[in-house]
Amino acid sequence: MATILKRERLVPNIHLLQVHAPEISRKCKPGQFVIIMPDERGERIPLTIADWDREKGSITTVVLVVGTSTHKLSLLKEGDEVPVFVGPLGKPSEIEKYGTVVCAGGCFGIGALYPIARALKKAGNRIITLLDVKANYLMYWEERLREVSDKFFVSARDSYYNCKDFMPYVLQDIIKEEKRVDRVISIGCTYLMSACSEATRPHGVKTLVSLNPIMVDGTGMCGACRVTVGGKTKFACVDGPEFDGHLVDWEELFARRKSYFEDEIQSLCYWEKINFP
Amino acid sequence: MTEKKELSPEVKEYLRKEFSQEWRKKLRKSLSVKERMKISRQKMPEREPEERNKDFNEVNLGLNEKLAKREARRCLDCANPQCVLGCPVGIDIPTFIKLIEIGDFLQSVKKMKETNSRPAICGRVCPQEIQCEDVCTMKKATGVPVAIGNLERFVSDCERINGEVFIPQIPPSTGYKVAVIGAGPAGLTVAGELARKGHKVTIFEALHVAGGVLIYGIPEFRLPKDILQSEVEYLKKLGAELKINFIVGLTATIEDLKNDGYDVFFVGTGAGLPNWMRIPGENLVGVYSANEYLTRVNLMKAYAFPEYDTPVYLGRRAAVIGGGNVAMDSVRIAQRLGAEQATIVYRRSRVEMPARTEEVKHAEEEGIEFHFLTAPIRYIGDEKGQVKAMECIRMELGEPDSSGRRRPIPIEGSEFTMEVDLVVVAIGQSPNPLIPKTTPQLKVGKWGNVEVDWDTMATNMEGVYAGGDIIRGGATVILAMGDARIAAAEIDKYLNNKKVRRKKK
Numbered sequence: 001m002a003t004i005l006k007r008e009r010l011v012p013n014i015h016l017l018q019v020h021a022p023e024i025s026r027k028c029k030p031g032q033f034v035i036i037m038p039d040e041r042g043e044r045i046p047l048t049i050a051d052w053d054r055e056k057g058s059i060t061t062v063v064l065v066v067g068t069s070t071h072k073l074s075l076l077k078e079g080d081e082v083p084v085f086v087g088p089l090g091k092p093s094e095i096e097k098y099g100t101v102v103c104a105g106g107c108f109g110i111g112a113l114y115p116i117a118r119a120l121k122k123a124g125n126r127i128i129t130l131l132d133v134k135a136n137y138l139m140y141w142e143e144r145l146r147e148v149s150d151k152f153f154v155s156a157r158d159s160y161y162n163c164k165d166f167m168p169y170v171l172q173d174i175i176k177e178e179k180r181v182d183r184v185i186s187i188g189c190t191y192l193m194s195a196c197s198e199a200t201r202p203h204g205v206k207t208l209v210s211l212n213p214i215m216v217d218g219t220g221m222c223g224a225c226r227v228t229v230g231g232k233t234k235f236a237c238v239d240g241p242e243f244d245g246h247l248v249d250w251e252e253l254f255a256r257r258k259s260y261f262e263d264e265i266q267s268l269c270y271w272e273k274i275n276f277p
Numbered sequence: 278m279t280e281k282k283e284l285s286p287e288v289k290e291y292l293r294k295e296f297s298q299e300w301r302k303k304l305r306k307s308l309s310v311k312e313r314m315k316i317s318r319q320k321m322p323e324r325e326p327e328e329r330n331k332d333f334n335e336v337n338l339g340l341n342e343k344l345a346k347r348e349a350r351r352c353l354d355c356a357n358p359q360c361v362l363g364c365p366v367g368i369d370i371p372t373f374i375k376l377i378e379i380g381d382f383l384q385s386v387k388k389m390k391e392t393n394s395r396p397a398i399c400g401r402v403c404p405q406e407i408q409c410e411d412v413c414t415m416k417k418a419t420g421v422p423v424a425i426g427n428l429e430r431f432v433s434d435c436e437r438i439n440g441e442v443f444i445p446q447i448p449p450s451t452g453y454k455v456a457v458i459g460a461g462p463a464g465l466t467v468a469g470e471l472a473r474k475g476h477k478v479t480i481f482e483a484l485h486v487a488g489g490v491l492i493y494g495i496p497e498f499r500l501p502k503d504i505l506q507s508e509v510e511y512l513k514k515l516g517a518e519l520k521i522n523f524i525v526g527l528t529a530t531i532e533d534l535k536n537d538g539y540d541v542f543f544v545g546t547g548a549g550l551p552n553w554m555r556i557p558g559e560n561l562v563g564v565y566s567a568n569e570y571l572t573r574v575n576l577m578k579a580y581a582f583p584e585y586d587t588p589v590y591l592g593r594r595a596a597v598i599g600g601g602n603v604a605m606d607s608v609r610i611a612q613r614l615g616a617e618q619a620t621i622v623y624r625r626s627r628v629e630m631p632a633r634t635e636e637v638k639h640a641e642e643e644g645i646e647f648h649f650l651t652a653p654i655r656y657i658g659d660e661k662g663q664v665k666a667m668e669c670i671r672m673e674l675g676e677p678d679s680s681g682r683r684r685p686i687p688i689e690g691s692e693f694t695m696e697v698d699l700v701v702v703a704i705g706q707s708p709n710p711l712i713p714k715t716t717p718q719l720k721v722g723k724w725g726n727v728e729v730d731w732d733t734m735a736t737n738m739e740g741v742y743a744g745g746d747i748i749r750g751g752a753t754v755i756l757a758m759g760d761a762r763i764a765a766a767e768i769d770k771y772l773n774n775k776k777v778r779r780k781k782k
Contacts, residue, residue: 002522023528037485043577043586068586084485086522216577216587219483219524219711221549222569226560233553233560238710252560255662259562263588270583 002085005058007076010140013065014108015074017047022057024049024087030115031093031210031242034059035218037084038072044084045069046215046237048187050111059087062111068267089218090241094208097124099182103149104171104196106132109188110141112210114148116185121148128174128181129153132167132192136160167192168199175203183208186245190254197245207245211236213256228252284362295372296356304375305354318421319348323639330612330643333497333580337401337430342380345431349378351415352423359412360425365759368392370409374428386436387443389429393758395465397437397504400430402495403755404633437507444514448475453772456481456539458525458712461489463545463745463757463764465512470765472515476772479539480517483524484576489547490746491754493568493576496606498613499636526715531741541740541768544727545761548706548746554598558656559702563590563664567603567703574610592699595619596667598653599703600630603751605637607701608645616699619645624652624672624685650674652685654692656700667697706751716741726750734764742768 006018024034033048051060065074076082093116101120105113110131121127129149133139134157146152154161155170163170175181184207186196193209200207213225213236220238227236228249234240284292295301322338323329329336340348352374360370369388376385389396405411405426413422436442453476457464460482472478486492488505509519525531531542551566553559570589573579577587595611597604600623612619621640623630626649630637641647650672657666671691674683713721720728720737727736727743734742744760746752 041585222572223551223566224569260588267583
């Protein structure tokens, strides 16, 4: 059982969840994730670690509310307990001095990018951060990310940020503007990551993505999270979650993420009927 | 792999002493061998196939007192009991059976628990037909062995139902800390044995419940989960600590735990790596590894969706590839979840199937179709990326391969297509790679199995022992328990004889 230290809404449908997990916070590195189960009947789902406090013994994650499991997480209060909070899982991000790195993220990816951008900055890289939000009121952690960035861009669908364009186009412009971009890290929904990878492909810039397939155990035991990278089957939970975006079979990942589409709707309706009669 | 060829002199002496006791002599005289041989094997009461193949309640109902006593009379109480040699943990089978015959069921369980701490589990999942019952004298004489497994299950259920679980007295704490990695059959057994000796045992389990393959692999209708619950409670009463949601190798490595003061380690992390055929279409939606399918259903209770949140694909036409116990479990689950047609596709013939005989019989009764001498060559998907058909090829059997079984050879030109919307690949499991990956000094074999000295279960690292599927690949619960008993005895010796210098914090 793990105790919830804090749960607060950052922006509509995105919540911050802070959990007491000293064993995980002792060991975790940027890019790793945890598996959480909201209650005894819940699913086991992966959440990227967005921050940690090694002294306090806490792990912070950012949750996008979509179906039953994430709805349950969004209703947790300080002092509640969850039956599963296990980690740190996955291979940590590769953190070295590469030169200029673009960190491109959207929705829950903004939180997931933060520890990676912070570590890359510390390793001596020049960080260009590009965040994608559908509207200005969906932006969160802007200050945190600005602090670890040398340049900061936002692509949005309203005119608040002076940039009304879809992220991959902005990314292409940045690559053209900069004399040289050594690496791109893209974290967000599947479509965003695949579009960013396509945007960087003609420029030959190495692009890493943090894949988000469905998971069950998270330790390499079941193969639910299998993805095809470079023609070979890999398990995202132990071989990833980061992979070369130019080698990922995106079509297969899209299809596999839709495996339980109808069940997810049925589950949410069932849960809502019981909890909000 | 060393198998016992001869009972040790101590065991022979012990058996002889039990055999010569007055009550045993009297019991043998009470009914002649001829009379005993006339009694037919008592049938295990089972639920009707058409009723039981729709739910997850246990198939076998268990012997009652009358049937158990009558079955116990069939045992001839041999002077040289081969059954003890056939049992991987060396249970004193004649004594526990003769205690049933005189009606002292609780004493029978006590006797059983001297060597096998979880008879309720073994009585249900052991492949008795290739172990104790295979070498039973009754089998040689009449062709039908004594139903040793059913009797084991009977006495253990007696104990559990009556609530009189016997807790042995624990000696004072030795002060040594033992880290048992994995709460599966091997780990739970080691924990029990060492806790009984007064050592401070902590079991580390990656999942959120203990049991390993007993909880995620074997379905409810073969092994009810509340039995496991009692087993874990028993261990806690012996003083063992269980840390769930703790993945040794990630949350902390063996090295980290050494620094935390653990004196000795037992690695029982099992064979949780699924084997794939690596044929086209294996990543289509609806194609599962048996591990994932079973974990969703057994551990996450997907059969109770949407009351439980984890879904599992409900196929109309399900095909399970493989012929072992895991394949049997998977196909029977698919049927219970509503498949109109649930099929086993196995590349050899019925005779070569490694599954437990009783499981194959139950599966046939429940209406499972068997396609022998068949193997898939690719899966075909629809425009949404979901599996809709499977192309197969027929096989014939050639010369025996390294496993001793005849090698399947594809018959050219025999390809055909089968309509399927759910496939479960149950062709075996390999040792879990996590501990080998995170403990670089550990010697590991070609197939990822941790290498041990088979007489002591010791690895090449001092103070690190291993047993169960992690050293064998996917095998059985009872073999894991046999390894665990050897390892526990060696660990106890290691802690008592060797001077272990403990770091002062």
